[in-house]
Amino acid sequence: MTSILVQDLHKTYKGALEPSLKGLSFSFPKGAIVGLLGPNGAGKTTTISILCGLVKADTGKVQIFDLPQNATNREAIKGLIGIVPQQIALFPHLTAVENLEYFGNLYGLKGKSLRSRIDEYLQAFGLEKNGHKQVHHFSGGMKRRTNIIAAILHQPQLLVLDEPTAGVDVQSRSMILQFLRDYNQQGVSIVYTSHLLDEAQTICQEVAIIDEGRAVVQGGTTELIARHPECRNLEDVFLHYTGHALRD
Numbered sequence: 001m002t003s004i005l006v007q008d009l010h011k012t013y014k015g016a017l018e019p020s021l022k023g024l025s026f027s028f029p030k031g032a033i034v035g036l037l038g039p040n041g042a043g044k045t046t047t048i049s050i051l052c053g054l055v056k057a058d059t060g061k062v063q064i065f066d067l068p069q070n071a072t073n074r075e076a077i078k079g080l081i082g083i084v085p086q087q088i089a090l091f092p093h094l095t096a097v098e099n100l101e102y103f104g105n106l107y108g109l110k111g112k113s114l115r116s117r118i119d120e121y122l123q124a125f126g127l128e129k130n131g132h133k134q135v136h137h138f139s140g141g142m143k144r145r146t147n148i149i150a151a152i153l154h155q156p157q158l159l160v161l162d163e164p165t166a167g168v169d170v171q172s173r174s175m176i177l178q179f180l181r182d183y184n185q186q187g188v189s190i191v192y193t194s195h196l197l198d199e200a201q202t203i204c205q206e207v208a209i210i211d212e213g214r215a216v217v218q219g220g221t222t223e224l225i226a227r228h229p230e231c232r233n234l235e236d237v238f239l240h241y242t243g244h245a246l247r248d
């Protein structure tokens, strides 16, 4: 079974001169940690937004755990996916607990069971002493950790994270990566984007590299590195497929 299947996706934003996705196809196995990698402007965030139903593709097919993404399956898919966006999506003047109650409510969670789940996750993410502080007092790492909790309160089967470790300190990064490994061990499929290829190499069993709206290669991380004797690591593989030209 696949966690995500994307076939021949096309997307041109309204008013844009160039398409953002030009026939993008890939599939990710259920139960894996997978990296969706690509240079600036490759189409990673657009793809994630389409997967989560936030942006509509012009044409193409998307399946989440074999469920076609359509109006009939919208609610079922919403329950299956947790999304951690690139930009922190929290209300700065609410406390962490108030933010998390709000996001829990969006998924139909409430009352004591929601509160105990929030407490459990605040503890697991090292935020138990800060639950009643307004989020605008938080450091970047604390905001990022709260944002991840907001995405997992409804216990999704697929967690999609857009650059979850960008701009956080070494301690938060290490905590977040360990969480992703442990969470994946519980059977949750994980897709994440990052420009940190050494990090992607250590946690992703599989990667898809996309560029200019198309997939350029997909495969097991170790196999891809082994396939190219001149490549020492994932960064070399990435540069092999995407080249050295600077992107706008």
Ligand SMILES: Nc1ncnc2c1ncn2[C@@H]1O[C@H](COP(=O)(O)OP(=O)(O)OP(=O)(O)O)[C@@H](O)[C@H]1O
Pocket (backbone or CB within 6 Å): 013, 014, 016, 019, 020, 038, 039, 040, 041, 042, 043, 044, 045, 046, 047
């Ligand atoms: N709302 C929008 N309207 C018009 N163009 C957009 C919009 N969002 C993204 N684009 C364009 O679509 C292309 C793909 O952008 P996208 O953000 O999906 O790439 P990305 O791979 O996530 O990049 P990055 O690594 O910089 O985050 C870019 O050329 C970008 O300028």
